[in-house]
Amino acid sequence: MPSTPRSAYLHVPFCRHRCGYCNFSVVADRDDLIDRFLNAIEIEITQVLAQTPCQQLDTLFIGGGTPTHLNPDQLERLLKTLRQHLPLAENAEWSVEANPEDITSDKLHQLRDAGINRISLGVQSFDDQKLAVLQRSHSGPLAQQVIEATANVIPNVSIDLIFAAPNEDLQRWQSDLQTAVRLPIKHLSTYALTFEKGTQFWNQRQRGTLLPVDESAEIEMYDQSRQMLGEAGFDHYEISNFAQPDHQCRHNMAYWLGNPWYAFGPGAAAFIDHHRNVNHRSTFTYLKRIEQGRSPIDESESITxxxxxxxxxxxxxxxxxxxxxxxxxxxxxxxxxxxxxxxxxxxxxxxxxxxxxxxxxxxxxxxxxxxxxxxxxxxxxx
Ligand code: SF4
Structure with a gap:
């Protein structure tokens, strides 16, 4: 395992609204904080690299939250900061997460021109009823159009799909998979819906107003994913991940193989020099600490x-x-x-x-x- 990180993760915590099942470090409808965040990120990156200089990265992943929620000027500034401080190897994988409703032709070209060569779309479903249950802002047809448009500009497209949403049956899940494999995607991550403590879904489940699907149905849906994606030429390479040949997510592979990585932004967890450092997950505290010249790290653990x-x-x-x-x-x-x-x-x-x-x-x-x-x-x- 190399000791100097060859991978970096950046967490952009902004979203239009908070989906009922989401337990990520996210702030909804607080776009007034974005400029402060962009200042803070540059300071954090500079400070971390002063301690652990970056040679060259093989993978860089901008996740969230919704990175593409940033307006074009803000996005430009973020991409410029990353290019300036984090040198990428020639064949590096540079990914960004995006939501279908934020994608425009201009934004796609902006991402591609900056060097991004992989895009991970938070599709979750192509079914409007299921999307409504999940409180997502896009429609199924829009997600399909966006995947087609994205693949024309950045061909390495990954999508996320959720299964076992409340009221979902096997047929509805099969329909999502059938749609997915007809589209120009190279990678698919699929997760059963989980009810995390602290989320709106968790509370609704406690009150009995939102019911999870039963475990045997969930297993059936998972097996269906394996079968249908396998038949469509996707290699099931990690429990929740499927890829066309040579399109595994290199960034996630670095995590799974135990390689070190930098991580920046609220709630981001880095693994550098035998230490796991986790930043404060509140965006407000993260910003305040950096603006006061303090470290954003909330927990630091030495890994034996x-x-x-x-x-x-x-x-x-x-x-x-x-x-x-x-x-x-x-x-x-x-x-x-x-x-x-x-x-x-x-x-x-x-x-x-x-x-x-x-x-x-x-x-x-x-x-x-x-x-x-x-x-x-x-x-x-x-
Ligand atoms: S868009 Fe994604 S990150 Fe944002 S609130 Fe919804 S699930 Fe969470």
Whole structure:
């Protein structure tokens, strides 16, 4: 594992409104804070790089929130700041998250001309009723048009889709998948809707006014994704991610393989020099701290070789290709194979993993219990 980060994440916390299921670090309808944020980001990047200079990045990911919620001038300033401070390798992957309702031809060209070569669209569904339940601002037809238009300018298009939304049945989910595979996308991430504490959906579920779909239906939908996307030529390479050949998300691969990364912005979590530093998740506190010349870091944890090895095993096991524990041992210096032996024996007995020499990978059954396998490898259950 390289010690100098070759990846960077930037969190842009602004959104038009807060969707009922969203638990990200987001501020809705506070565009008056954007200029202060742009000042703060430049200060934060400068300070972090003064401590850990950036050689060259292989991946840069602008996420949120909704980065494309910024107006053209604000977006230009942000992109300029990043280009100025974060040098990219020649074939680097530079991604941005975007919502369909923000995409215009001008914005697409602005992103492409700045060097962005991958776009991740928060589509979530093509079904207007489901989109209304999820409180999304776009319609299904608009999402389809935007995907077509985006692919003409930035061909490397990824989309996110949510399944197991309230009232969703298998047929509705199949229809979303059928639409997706007809469109010019290279990558698809799909997640079952979760009800996170603190969200509006969580409260509604507690009151009984919003009902989750039952677990067996959720599993059926997940299996349907695997089957239909596989038939359409997408490789299921990580529990929640599918890609056309050579279009895996390189940025996320860096996380899953345990490589270090910079992270900037409210709530962003960096992994640099054996430390995990998490910025304050409130945008207001983040801005105030930077404006007062203080650090935005809210939590800092030193990651031991043992933790690094266990985390690399747990995240790596979510990759369908599996992970070689000998590589982790070499990278961290921790005897993870010996330490995990009893756990591996148990997972093998439960038919959740396969082992070949020093490599482990999930079985068909294990794919459905990936979170359990990860917890066991992390040692959380002991
Ligand atoms: S658009 Fe995305 S980040 Fe913004 S509130 Fe909705 S789910 Fe959260």
């Amino acid at each position: 070789a043992q933790q690094a090895a266990r985390e690399a095993a747990a995240f790596g096991a979510r990759l369908l290709q599996g992970i070689d524990l000998a590589d982790i041992e070499r990278a961290t210096g921790w005897p993870i194979i010996q330490e995990l032996q009893p756990t591996l024996d148990q997972l093998l007995e439960q038919a959740l993993i396969q082992i070949s020499n020093t490599s482990i990978c999930l079985t068909e059954r294990g794919i459905h219990f990936a979170d359990t396998v990860a917890s066991e490898l992390l040692g959380e259950t002991h």
